[in-house]
Amino acid sequence: MKSVLKAAVAALMIGVASPALADIKIGSTVSETGPASSLGDPEAKTLRMLVDEINAAGGVLGEKIELVSYDDAGDPNKARTFATRLIEDDEVVAIVGGSTTATTMSIMQVVADAEIPFISLAGALEIVDPVQPWTFKTPHTDRMACGKIFENMKAGGLTKIGLISGSDGFGASMRKHCVDIAGDYGIEILADEIYGPTDADMTPQLTNLRSKEGVQAILNAGFGQGPAIVTRNYGQLGIKTPLYQSHGVASKAFIELAGPASNGVKIPGTAILIADQLSQDDPQYAVVTAYRKIYEEKAGSPASTFGGYAHDALRLLVDAINRAGAAEPQAIRDAIEQTKGFVGVTGAFNMSATDHLGLDLSAFRMLEIKDGNWVLLQ
Amino acid sequence: MRLSSKHLTLLILLAIVALAPLAFPSNFYYRIGALAFVNGLAVTGLVILIGFAGQVSLGHAGFAGIGAYTCALAPIYLGLHPALAMLLGTVISAGIAWLIGGPILRLKGYYLGVATLGFGILVSMVLANEVPITGGADGREVPELGLRAALKFIGIDLSNAQFWYAFTALFLLGGAWVASNLHDSAAGRALRALHDSEIAAGTVGVDVARYKLSAFVLSAVYASLSGSLLALMNKFITPDVAGFLHSVELVTMTVLGGAGSVPGAIAGATLLTLLPQALTALQAYEHMILGLIMMLVMIFMRDGLVPTLSRALRGRG
Structure with missing residues (x-):
């Protein structure tokens, strides 16, 4: 029995120990399973396929990205634990995640204490109003x-x-x-x-x-x-x-x-619902078609608005790291805040010190249902 | 002077708690430790109810929810200090446990399980639906306890994670001390007697209804304190704390570690808090492995981890 216990303890140590060192570590905790999995699942898939794509294209600042991702199952207590783990143990430079408002609220306090930039994937206006220095978000609000x-x-x-x-x-x-x-x-x-x-x-x-x-x-x-x-x-x-x-x-x-x-x-x-109706000169045409293509190829299911939030969060982050010229939390945070005219799947982002969402009404398209399909109203 | 096994157990526990940080590579491990202690506290309460008195509860997360939300709401609506709110939470939990304990502890076996289950679900529904007060499913923020700042003022400077590790450890040690004292007292013997046979216990003069109720109320206090600590540590709380899954988790920890043993409870809580973190590398198989471990323990170590292991050790020595 003793040896069994020893083996169990050894297994624990190996499991808890952090993985090998990488160049730029980005963390994520989303609700891949549990009640919010319809949001978290496409988000997690999107993050993984985009990181692979970015690394295949040469990475960021000449270095590869390592994505450390956890599944918080929509539980705010777990989300907080994983956020702590990402920061303290995995030592990531930024976090993307928080599929629901509740998990985001839990993560926000951890990143505020540790001063690590965080891009949330949840809807509530309360996340960015009042503005918290280290928290940003990509989904538009009601x-x-x-x-x-x-x-x-x-x-x-x-x-x-x-x-x-x-x-x-x-x-x-x-x-x-x-x-x-x-x-x-x-x-x-x-x-x-x-x-x-x-x-x-x-x-x-x-x-x-x-x-x-x-x-x-x-x-x-x-x-x-x-x-x-x-x-x-x-x-x-x-x-x-x-x-x-x-x-x-x-x-x-x-x-x-x-x-x-x-x-x-x-x-x-959002534009992703009517991707095939966008005109070629629409500013979002290129990014929406590209995202839809890669998602449907790799995941084998239609791309959703939620995956789009994760797409924009990761691209925003990579864009900020590129502009900051260094993978340091403070520099990344400042660069995200200075994002201007960044076109994503959800819309065009213009961040500022007083606006950590950066979308305007043009992120929404008015659609009408005609014979069972979405039709873009001009 | 020879140490009794009770004191020896407590001393070993104290030593583990005090020495474990030497092996911690980062602040994250303090958080995991604190979570294990918070769960351990609630599970110690369940040991009194399930292990000593033999009464099952599938609704104790309800009391954790009451404790947690009292800490979130009382400072705002009543202007209480969070520490007093914690106390108020235990008073409310004990009161409710006393009120509902009378009628539902007349039930036995499955019926008792279902009745307590109903209570837990009721609490989590109220917390989720009373949006104007509780903030609903999106949760609400909990005020800062403020003790860490006070410690800093007198020269003890701890990081947030370190503070909560130490603070929750104090509660766990206190809880374990009370529970092991109870085990060896006249009341503890009465509880264990009615666990084995209510009729026999009644025949030799044990007031069965009163002792069952006391165990229920005491375990509710433990659960309430654990909920309060969780809320204050996270500074944010959602109705999940009172949810059915949390209740089941607590009972699983109790049974896995050894329902009749206080160190068993703490071992069960620690194991089930650590394992999900250790298994993140095998994310897809996490639930399978957890299930497998539980099945193996239940088949080969029926009394739970700690009682079986300590018997095996004693048998050898």
Whole structure:
């Protein structure tokens, strides 16, 4: 028994000991498994294939990148442990990761103490507002989705709208931000309806919106199956006012669930959804097509918006290291903050000391569903 | 003077805790150590409940959640110092354990397991759904304990990880001391008696209901303290701390190390905290290897790691 124990201890030591020294070490902890794996899995795959690609092309500053990646399974406590391990034990110069808002919040404190640059892949506005010196992020926020939708409504002369939102985290947060900024776009919210995340019928809420006098458009802030049911009920009630959905439904599954009623629904989406419709002179054309090609070749599944966040985070980081001319945390941080006109899969990034996201509304494209497909609105 | 085995165990534990940092190559290992101690504390509580009294709980993460969120919320809503919030958390946990313990400890076996499971799920649902207060699934920040700054002021300068290693170790040692004293006391004998047979224990005059309830309340206090320490150490907490998976993890640690033994509990907690870190190189097989180890221990070392190993050693010597 003793020898078994000894062997076990020896195995532990080998496992815990850090791997061989490499040139430039970049760390990542994403939710490859667990409840957020639909985000973390494409992110992890993207990071690995891009690092291979960059190394095959000669690396950064003449040195190879070593990616040290861990799977935090969406658990904030694990994310914090892995962030500590990346910094203290693996001695990485920067971290990419934090698939969910909760894991990102855990990592943020560790990188702030250790002064290591961190690019988050989570959505919440709270991550970069107020700005934390060492934390950046690549996904756009729901506040920006509201802005994009309102911009489109106003251009179409629709200024009086009805809002219907889910009571889950995503819906509640987006509702808050939409209500917050509606005034800035001259949009008036005449009715504000809420449904539960597991409700199976939204007819009563939609009837209220339909009977409210003066409503020119309906906006649904929601995620998951709720928006599909709203869209189907909208079709069944024969409502004629235009229906806007959020970026939370930007997947083929939504179109299939909502059925023919989804025809004509407008959403703010990313360029990756309509990569084949981008014109050759679109600034994002080259990067989006290249990413889609490599992802679909190596992963064998369609590229998603989430993988795009990871793509942009890693490319931003590599770009910053190149400009800094040294793989030192402080120099990298400063270079990321000075990023200007960097075109990624999600949009064009212009960072500054007061903006650690750097995207504007052009990162969203207004899309319309036509016969079961996304069509880019010009 | 000859040392009793209880004192010897505690001394060995103290020596391991104090000497381990000599072998630590980086600050990261202090964090792993602190996590093992936090888990070890909750598991020591479960040893009292499962190992001594023979009552199963699949909901103790619920108490950890109460302890953790009291530390997050009481300083903001009641203006309490985080250390007092920790105390308040244990009072609330003990109170709730006392209230629900009466009715659910009448249940036995699977039924008790399911009832405690329900309690744990209830707590994690409340934490996840009361978004305006708890921050929901995205979690919320926890105030700084402030003790490290105070230590620095009197000239003891520790890094964050070192401080938490030492601080959580104190709690674990204290918890282990209380539990091993209990084991050898009249109350401990009563608990072990009702573990073997409730009817027999009742016949010789043990107040079965009262002793079961005391063990339940005491183990809830341990779990609550462990949750509070985790929250204060991470300075950020999500409802996962109260989740079903955390409950199961705690019970697994208890059984793996040896449900009836305090050092076993600590060994189980340490092993299951270390292993996932050691296995990151074999990421895809991590869960398979963990499962395999558990199966092997359960088949070949039925009483858990530490009791079986110490018996084997004693048999030889």
